[in-house]
Structures are given as structure tokens and as C-alpha cells.
Amino acid sequence: MIELEGVPELIDPVMVAAFEGWNDAGDAASAAVAHLDREWKGEVFAALDAEDYYDFQVNRPTVFLDGGVRKITWPTTRLSVVRVGDANGKGRARDLVLVRGIEPSMRWRSFCNEILGFAHELGVEMLVVLGSLLGDTPHTRPVPVSGVTSDAELARRMDLEESRYEGPTGIVGILQEACTHAGVPAVSLWAAVPHYVSQPPNPKASLALLNRLEDLLDVRIPLGELSEDARAWQLGVDQLAAEDSEVAEYVQSLEEARDTADLPEASGEAIAREFERYLRRRDPQSGPGVATEGGLADGRDGSFHRDSTSGRTRPPRPVSKEPREPRPGDDPGTGPTNPGHDKGARDSADEADASGGADSADSAKPEDGPEDSGS
Numbered sequence: 001m002i003e004l005e006g007v008p009e010l011i012d013p014v015m016v017a018a019f020e021g022w023n024d025a026g027d028a029a030s031a032a033v034a035h036l037d038r039e040w041k042g043e044v045f046a047a048l049d050a051e052d053y054y055d056f057q058v059n060r061p062t063v064f065l066d067g068g069v070r071k072i073t074w075p076t077t078r079l080s081v082v083r084v085g086d087a088n089g090k091g092r093a094r095d096l097v098l099v100r101g102i103e104p105s106m107r108w109r110s111f112c113n114e115i116l117g118f119a120h121e122l123g124v125e126m127l128v129v130l131g132s133l134l135g136d137t138p139h140t141r142p143v144p145v146s147g148v149t150s151d152a153e154l155a156r157r158m159d160l161e162e163s164r165y166e167g168p169t170g171i172v173g174i175l176q177e178a179c180t181h182a183g184v185p186a187v188s189l190w191a192a193v194p195h196y197v198s199q200p201p202n203p204k205a206s207l208a209l210l211n212r213l214e215d216l217l218d219v220r221i222p223l224g225e226l227s228e229d230a231r232a233w234q235l236g237v238d239q240l241a242a243e244d245s246e247v248a249e250y251v252q253s254l255e256e257a258r259d260t261a262d263l264p265e266a267s268g269e270a271i272a273r274e275f276e277r278y279l280r281r282r283d284p285q286s287g288p289g290v291a292t293e294g295g296l297a298d299g300r301d302g303s304f305h306r307d308s309t310s311g312r313t314r315p316p317r318p319v320s321k322e323p324r325e326p327r328p329g330d331d332p333g334t335g336p337t338n339p340g341h342d343k344g345a346r347d348s349a350d351e352a353d354a355s356g357g358a359d360s361a362d363s364a365k366p367e368d369g370p371e372d373s374g375s
Contacts, residue, residue, distance in 0.1 A: 007045050007081065007122070012094040014217060015119050018130040019077070021103030022170040025193040026202030028132035032209040033100045039222045042080035042098050046118065050076040053104035053111050077101025077111075079118060084219050094219070097122055103171045111171070112178035119184060126185040128216065130209050131172050132202070135192035138254040139237045143208035144192040147216065150180045158216065160187060189213060194254075196247065197237050203229035 016036065018029040036042070050056075059075035080098045097118070104111045119127060137144055147160040155162045165173070172188060179186035189212050191205040207223070207230045214221045241247045 010081065010095040010122055013097055013122055013124050015097040015099060015124045015127045016213065017099035017127065019101055019103045019171050023103065023131040023172040025132040025134045025198055026205055027200035028191050028193060028202045028205035029130035029209060030100060031201055032130050032206040033098055035206060035210065035226060036082065037080055037098050037100065039224055040082035040084065042082045044078050044080045047076050047078045048114055050074040053107055054102065055105035058105055059102050075102050097124060108171060108174050112175045115175065116178060116182050116184065126187065127179050128213065129172050129175060129188045131188060132191045132193050132205055134195040134198055136254060137192045137194055138251050138258055139194045139197055139234060140251065140255060141258050143205050145208050145212045146190045147187055147212065149187045150176060151185055154185050187216065203233050
């Protein structure tokens, strides 16, 4: 049942979604949407009924104390609204509808229909789904990020790849297909996470997704401590990899393959895009691009309990120099079921962010896709 009472009239709304689970290697995608919600002080205005879509033996509810009172947070999908400015801080503001949850255990078609019901009622103009996949990419290089869509006209207009994927899929693929049938423009952005250090968190991949989203929507996203976290993550993985000569040798081989693939694809357009982002963030006149204090315009308090935010964690030890065995994978709208063994996941190295969290706008080809992130 859709309840939208009290939601203010939205301006040019775009829905940005991410789901924990199969489509979320290193928790990079869900962490990116959580960052947006936190930085822009999003206010939850609706949630899906957990009993309709989740197996609580798979995704268990959690108990917490709130002022000495025991409360329960149920695994579900929540929606919040934030208002942001454009990239230059001079144009018209717009609203983002943030959708964050867990890949449902059942009734996927009903789940997607309910999400699209919210999109219709709110007048959403486009849906952007964030995902992350495992791939043969070194942690020392810019994170490859691919943008894919099933809409041919949207692909031409926004310089995206058209979906050509065939194979097992996750909720991201189902939701994008549902958007196609409903006539809602939909884009998937996928970050490639090193398969040898796939455990969450991965702030570098989250940062790359946000950089690509910033370019796609022409908004300015406040990064907070994310850039610093990305640098600390890379330094930590560097130190752990250096302790194992075999892992260090394997990382070097990935770097050489990556650099060779990137060389012919480096372009003036990519350099210009990165320079524009640099100027956008250092311009004091650009404005913070943050939401109205208190989230929604009417200052309502959210009716659902927020998930607790975990602190920083030390990067995990690389598990192996060898890629994992093939497993059924998911689709980034266009990707293979086994990115850890597909050498097609090459990026254009169009992002060289000083923070170490830069992304590549057109990196993963339509044949690349996520495999189980283990989350």
C-alpha cells in the first residue's frame, strides 16, 4: 500500500536506488546511497512492508536500544527525499528520491511494481540504479564505472551503453526491465570492485559511483569524509598486499594489463570532464548543494527507524592471488555472469581523482556483469 501523505511537491525528481546483496559487491552501491542520505539529511517518508518481500531467516531483523527502550529494525526498503542544487549552484534546484534496501527474497515483480508505483505518484522523470560487481581490476587504479540502459534514445543522449546481457540476473536487472515496460527512463551505474579484496567496505568504489552520478545528473555531491576514507582504504590494501609477495605480483600483473588497455582509450574529453569536476568542487560560489535542513520541507520526523551507521573498518586481507571459480552472476543491465574471469572489464581511465576514488565513465562493456558479492 502506497502512503504519500505529507510529501511536498517535487521538482524534476530523479529516483536513485541501491540494494544490498547480489548486486552490491563490497557494499559499494548501498554505501553510496547511504552517503547521499546522510550528507543531504534525507527524511524517510515511506517503506515497503517487510513481510511481503523478505525471508526473515535470511535477512533477520535487528534489536536496538533507543533511550532505554528496545526497538526493532525490520529488513526492508525505505524511501527518502532530498533537495539539491545544480552543479554550478546557480540554476534551479531539483529533488532526488533515494531508495535504499535489501534485495527481496520473494515476489520480485510485485516489489518492482510497488517501486514504480512510488515513482509514478511522485512524478519521477528517471530512475538511476547503482550496483557494484567483482572484476579483474587492480585496487591501485581508478575504479571502472559503466553506465548502461535499455533505452536506445537515452543511450545516445547520455553516452551510455545499451543492454545486451543474457543470463541470470538480480533485482537491479528486473527493476530496469520493469522500467522499460512502464516507459520510465532507467540507467544502471556499475562500479568494478577488485575480486581479491571484495569484502566491505569499499569507499573508493562508492566514491567512483558518486562521481559518475554527479556527472550524469549535473549536480554537486558533497563528499564529506569519503575521499579521505578512499585514500585510507587504498593505503591499507597496499600495506596488506605488500605482506604477500604472490599477491603483490598478481596486483602488478593486473596493473600492467589495465594500463595497456587504457592507453588507447585515454581522451581529451575524459580529461576535460575530470577538470570540470575539480573546478566544480573548489569553486566557493558553487554552493554546497545540500538539502533543506531537516530533510522534507515541512520538517516532519521520519516514521521509520534508521539503520545504524557503522564506523570505519580496517581493509580486509586480500584472500588470494587467483580469481575465484565461476559462479552464477548478475547483470548490470548488460554484464557477464562471471566478471572475475572476464578480461572485457576495461575502463577508459577518464577519472584520475586526487582522492584515489576516481571512476571511469564508460569502463565496463555490455558483456560485463556482477557476481555474488558475498554479502
